[in-house]
Amino acid sequence: TCPGLANDVQSFEDRQSIIANCKTALIKSLKDSFYGEDRKLHAIVLDNGLPEEMGQIMLQILFATFRGQKVAPLGVLADGFLMFGMVEDESEGWRRNLLNTVREKVILADPVFNTRVFFNTTDSSVELHITSSGDERFIEQLMDTVANVEKDTGLTLEVRHILGGYWKPEVKDIMEPWEASRYMSTKDYNRSSALKQWKSQKPLGYQTVFQLEQGEHFHVGDVVLANHKTFNREMKAVIIGADGVNDYYALRFTLADDEEQTSPGSMLRLVHSKKKKSSSAPIITVSQIDDAFKKTISTVEKDMSTAVIDRVENVGDGYVMTALWSGGTAVLVWDGRSHVDINFFTYEENLALADEFILRFKRAQGSLTTSLRDEQPRGRGSVVNFLTDIESSEDPRWA
Secondary structure (H helix, E strand, C coil), X not given: CCCCCCCCCCCHHHHHHHHHHHHHHHHHHHHHHHCCCXXXXXXXXXXXXXXXXXXHHHHHHHHHHHCCCCCCCHHHEEEEEXXXXXXXXXXXXXXXXXXXXXXXXXXXXXXXXXXEXXXXXXXXXXXXXXXXXXCCCHHHHHHHHHHHHHHHHCCEEEEEEEECCEXXXXXXXXXXXXXXXXXXXXXXXXXXXXXXXXXXXXXXXXXXXXXEEECCCCXXXXXXXXXXXXXXXXXXXXXXXXXXXXXXXXXXXXXXXXEEEECHHHEEEEEECCCCCCCCCCCCCHHHHHHHHHHHHHHCCCHHHHCEEEEEXXXXXEEEXXXXXXXXXXXXXXXXXXXXXXXXXXXXXXXXXXXXXXXXXXXXXXXXXXXXXXXXXXXXXXXXXXXXXXXXXXXXXXX
16 A cells, blocks of 8 residues: 555545555556566455555556556466455445456456355354456365365355356357358348338427436535446546536546546535535425426426416325426426426427426426436327437438
């Protein structure tokens, strides 16, 4: 572990500097240790004192070759490579994710295994996570080791989730060469029924379903724990931008050195904020929902200001609100706590109107964010396409 990395008291800027210097030093150490010599790295042990940032730095270096960067060539890994670490509680769950990511993103091809071994006593359980590469007898040796440990210690060991990798790419070398006797094109398939369905569609409306949740609100500059799509694991990131309409945030993952867009649901929790946060989420009240819905309906568009609004109470712990006007309908369902569903329908296909409606509602209510949004056409003739997709008189390209 690099000096200062395990210390949590530094400012965010100082910590990022320590992480960058640590990564540079580790790359140099690897190159100095393996350059020009026939030496291989046979094992990596995640010891009990290892901070999460050190594990992420190691993963990033190993992952560099997967992305085509010649930072730490995978040639330094021995054919019989082993990586393992203990997980004593969920605060160390990042170790579990890291070891499986090595199997999924770094080593890839069989024989590679990732497994979890539980050491169980009458009142506790500890996990040992192992990623092994190059050992075709791994499962056999694992079961022998488990049996011997149980015999010598009296503990009960439980093996779970033995996962493998991709089949060896060399399999292509043993396939007989062949030439296709005939090449098929789209014209060789009967597409008459699909074309008939395409032409039978009559879109008559545009429906958008919103699911809103009361969740943690984030701001530009906040440090959050989020799911990195490429690594498929939790990593710290800084919010560098926000889209208030669709509740999307632009993140910079400092250790992965890249940017992604994500939704609030993918950001697991706040790590650090420059803005003062309240200790608890504001309570959603009947008047908040009622006033926000009525205000939105009356102001978002002129035609909607004439809508007939009604409310049905005694529906579970919450209620249902409806709005009907000449151009469409809106139905709101509140569970009485922290969840709101809105079904917004218009006869005109108008994405901008749906965007404006939900943006104004969230601003008027004050604490809800979009957790899900579904859009679909409504009409007849087994409609599955929007009007803008099929309004041309020309046949589709596949016809």
